[in-house]
Amino acid sequence: MRALTQNIIILVCGMVVSLLLVFFGIQPILDSLSNLHDEVRAQKTEVLTLDQQILAFKTAQSDLSKAERKSDIDQAIAKREQLVEAVKDVEAAISLTNSQHTLQIYDQNEPGFAKEAAVIPNRVGITEIPYTLNVTNDFVGLLNVLSYLEHLPHFTEVSRIDLSSETIPAEGGRVIRTGKVFGSINGVFFMESGQ
Structure with missing residues (x-):
């Protein structure tokens, strides 16, 4: 075999290995990172919603403590x-x-x-x-x-x-x-x- 043929075979094998590595190694890792990112975003949204509800509850509780004539109610x-x-x-x-x-x-x-x-x-x-x-x-x-x-x-x-x-x-x-x-x-x- 000539050196040129060997170089082409090595280059083709390297490209095949690289493609296999991208599709079976890197792509699943990227997909799982994307899923984790979506989960973190959903949790942040849930935390913000809970913070707003806590703030609304504390405001309502404060307003209720200021209410007058509670016995009338x-x-x-x-x-x-x-x-x-x-x-x-x-x-x-x-x-x-x-x-x-x-x-x-x-x-x-x-x-x-x-x-x-x-x-x-x-x-x-x-x-x-x-x-x-x-x-x-x-x-x-x-x-x-x-x-x-x-x-x-x-x-x-x-x-x-x-x-x-x-x-x-x-x-x-x-x-x-x-x-x-x-x-x-x-x-x-x-x-x-x-x-």
Whole structure:
């Protein structure tokens, strides 16, 4: 064999060995490094998410420690015996608006009472006591009544509001609106059921 042929064979064998080394040695190592890099990136993202959640929790905890009137929150859902206080709060709020009103509270255990669907389905430990509040005032006064109802210390949920205006007949079959509004508000008081 000549020296040139030997050199070509050595060169070809070297190239084959190099290619085999790249495909079977270096490429799997590079793939595993790429997978490790992806795992590290995912872990960094998870750590950042956890850091943000910890920061949000600490902020919420700090805000909660600054909260005032915490005892009012505990008493927002009153016991059944304290329904009188909730009714007094409603009537006091309405009296601030100089509205005429009637408040009717329904006993769900009374025969002939048609039970409506619960405001909170599948509730545990809470009883809903339905009521109807009929209010007469001008429109702004009625809006004030709703505003006061919204800010009462006892939880109540308004489920329906019907408004109509007072009218008087006039000449020629016309109707004059007096500015007085009749409002009917259906809702529920939330009470602890003692279960």
